[in-house]
Amino acid sequence: MTRVEHKPADPVSFLALVPAKAIDHPAAVAKKAQEQSTTALVNFAAAAEDSGRMLDAIVENTSAKNIELSMKTLAALRANADAEFSHLKALLGAKLPSEVIELQSSFLRKRVEMWVEQGQGVPGTHH
Numbered sequence: 001m002t003r004v005e006h007k008p009a010d011p012v013s014f015l016a017l018v019p020a021k022a023i024d025h026p027a028a029v030a031k032k033a034q035e036q037s038t039t040a041l042v043n044f045a046a047a048a049e050d051s052g053r054m055l056d057a058i059v060e061n062t063s064a065k066n067i068e069l070s071m072k073t074l075a076a077l078r079a080n081a082d083a084e085f086s087h088l089k090a091l092l093g094a095k096l097p098s099e100v101i102e103l104q105s106s107f108l109r110k111r112v113e114m115w116v117e118q119g120q121g122v123p124g125t126h127h
């Protein structure tokens with residue numbers, strides 16, 4: 001039995017055998033490339049639009065969270081300042097050293113409780 005060597009077909013030589021296909025082939029390739037490019041561009045534009053919408057949503061959400069955090073921070077600062085002034089007023093009204101010690105220990109206990117409460121309101125601090 002003789003062995004027949006199989007060679008892959010050469011597309012250029014095949015097109016040379018059919019002249020009409022040889023002329024239409026570059027136009028078909030160009031048309032297909034144009035269609036693929038158009039499809040890729042449309043897909044890219046859609047993805048870019050989706051990304052833009054997602055980015056807008058992220059910015060809006062982040063801004064809302066920042067405003068909320070700023071409001072909580074301002075409220076905490078106001079509460080802290082009010083507590084400090086009230087404590088100072090009470091200290092000025094104390095007549096005995098034992099009253100000052102009692103006011104100081106009570107104030108420190110309340111401050112620790114306030115810090116814990118304020119810390120629980122800050123995002124990312126509770127587990």
